[in-house]
Amino acid sequence: MFSLHRYRQKLVLLDPSTILVTVTTLLFLFSIIKIFNATTQVSSIRLGDLVVHDTASNIDATTNPSKSNFDLDSNSDDIISGSKSNSKSKSSLSSDTKKLTGSKLLNSQSEAPYQRENATIMTLCRDEDMWDIIKSVRRLEDRFNHKYHYDWVFLNNEEFSDEFKKRLTSLVSGEAKFGVIPREHWSYPDFVDQEKAKEGRERMAQQGIIYAEMESYRHMCRFNSGFFYEHPLMKQYKYYWRVEPDVNFFCDVDYDPFRYLRVNNKLYGFTISIYEFELTIESLWGHVKDFIKKNPQYLDKNNFMDFLSNDGGDSYNLCHFWSNFEIADMDFWRSEAYTKFFNYLDSTGGFFYERWGDAPIHSIGISLFAGRDQIHYFDDIGYNHGVYSMCPIDEQVWLDKKCSCEPNSDFTFRGYSCGQHYFKVTGKKKPDNWKDYADL
Numbered sequence: 001m002f003s004l005h006r007y008r009q010k011l012v013l014l015d016p017s018t019i020l021v022t023v024t025t026l027l028f029l030f031s032i033i034k035i036f037n038a039t040t041q042v043s044s045i046r047l048g049d050l051v052v053h054d055t056a057s058n059i060d061a062t063t064n065p066s067k068s069n070f071d072l073d074s075n076s077d078d079i080i081s082g083s084k085s086n087s088k089s090k091s092s093l094s095s096d097t098k099k100l101t102g103s104k105l106l107n108s109q110s111e112a113p114y115q116r117e118n119a120t121i122m123t124l125c126r127d128e129d130m131w132d133i134i135k136s137v138r139r140l141e142d143r144f145n146h147k148y149h150y151d152w153v154f155l156n157n158e159e160f161s162d163e164f165k166k167r168l169t170s171l172v173s174g175e176a177k178f179g180v181i182p183r184e185h186w187s188y189p190d191f192v193d194q195e196k197a198k199e200g201r202e203r204m205a206q207q208g209i210i211y212a213e214m215e216s217y218r219h220m221c222r223f224n225s226g227f228f229y230e231h232p233l234m235k236q237y238k239y240y241w242r243v244e245p246d247v248n249f250f251c252d253v254d255y256d257p258f259r260y261l262r263v264n265n266k267l268y269g270f271t272i273s274i275y276e277f278e279l280t281i282e283s284l285w286g287h288v289k290d291f292i293k294k295n296p297q298y299l300d301k302n303n304f305m306d307f308l309s310n311d312g313g314d315s316y317n318l319c320h321f322w323s324n325f326e327i328a329d330m331d332f333w334r335s336e337a338y339t340k341f342f343n344y345l346d347s348t349g350g351f352f353y354e355r356w357g358d359a360p361i362h363s364i365g366i367s368l369f370a371g372r373d374q375i376h377y378f379d380d381i382g383y384n385h386g387v388y389s390m391c392p393i394d395e396q397v398w399l400d401k402k403c404s405c406e407p408n409s410d411f412t413f414r415g416y417s418c419g420q421h422y423f424k425v426t427g428k429k430k431p432d433n434w435k436d437y438a439d440l
């Protein structure tokens with residue numbers, strides 16, 4: 001009580017020393033407030049800058065893919081491949097997906113807008129596939145594309161309906177584009193004898209071959225083999241990810257597979273490999289051998305022939321990458337080697353007289369005319385199409401990628417898969433527990 005009283009007294013008295021102390025204190029407090037204000041202003045400006053910048057570049061990248069979005073910048077390479085490696089070094093070529101883990105990438109995204117690759121997702125389908133392709137799109141957006149906003153090109157041999165466009169546009173986080181396939185890419189070429197083609201379909205139907213009687217299926221396989229990458233909507237891109245109706249993606253794709261291909265100098269990526277029905281491609285290998293004999297210069301010195309053939313190329317073992325899933329470089333399909341290869345095969349009419357699938361055509365082309373190290377097995381992208389699935393059986397991968405599939409459904413080491421053969425010829429190490437999920 002007493003001291004308080006004295007204090008009051010002092011204030012009331014206002015002696016010179018008290019005034020000095022008070023004024024100094026007030027000045028001090030005032031300047032602190034000023035500094036604090038200034039600091040918050042600066043940081044809010046910075047934050048605003050970032051937000052505005054980010055939004056602008058996103059919009060720009062989505063609606064108007066300008067060159068800068070595709071520029072290769074060494075910073076992003078570092079982010080992907082680890083600060084030590086560079087895209088041309090041997091170690092980066094032989095490295096695996098592990099170094100592409102997403103956390104670094106996503107952290108960096110908040111600091112600067114992500115520079116997308118020159119790539120698009122693509123789908124060939126029809127209006128009647130709408131509900132099934134919607135499932136695929138939603139699943140891939142949730143597992144991957146909502147973070148990256150790649151464009152999505154939808155192609156059809158006729159115009160998509162307005163409803164199709166409206167619904168799919170709302171689901172795709174990049175720009176959705178809808179294209180019609182030019183007639184010359186979806187019709188009989190002059191050199192094909194349509195009567196002979198009809199006989200071929202009837203013969204194959206009697207043999208009980210799936211899709212034997214379908215003409216449209218043959219146009220589709222031919223289009224996927226030799227034309228999709230020439231479509232005006234596809235021409236502006238280098239990489240594509242092919243997605244079909246009602247496929248499933250079981251795991252988080254927490255890195256950019258397009259960037260993985262580019263940084264590691266890969267041309268083609270797959271998840272499932274499988275044996276082809278021999279009756280659909282009876283004459284194919286003979287034509288392939290003829291082509292190689294006439295054009296030996298196209299064979300890559302380091303090719304992957306041993307994936308295709310168990311006898312040095314004499315016969316085809318029917319192994320191929322299941323092409324309903326592909327992440328690949330279209331400039332390979334556009335190359336002289338593959339273009340001549342496709343034209344040669346096409347000129348035999350085999351797409352129509354038999355029922356050649358685009359999967360063996362792509363697989364043979366990439367395995368012969370590219371280096372074996374340029375083909376990548378995406379063993380961490382859990383995937384399902386129809387009755388076959390790829391599900392990571394390595395528990396750590398399953399946990400890290402938050403997969404939702406049953407490891408027991410994994411097809412890789414089952415009887416009808418070429419997985420065991422793939423591991424044998426590449427010398428890759430199988431997961432330790434592979435025998436638990438294998439047909440031996």
Ligand SMILES: *[C@@H]1O[C@H](CO)[C@@H](O)[C@H](O)[C@H]1NC(C)=O
Pocket residue numbers: 066067070118235236237238331
């Ligand atoms: C994307 O790739 C295609 C095919 O290689 C090329 O024609 C196009 O110029 C590339 N776009 C950019 C922006 O680099």
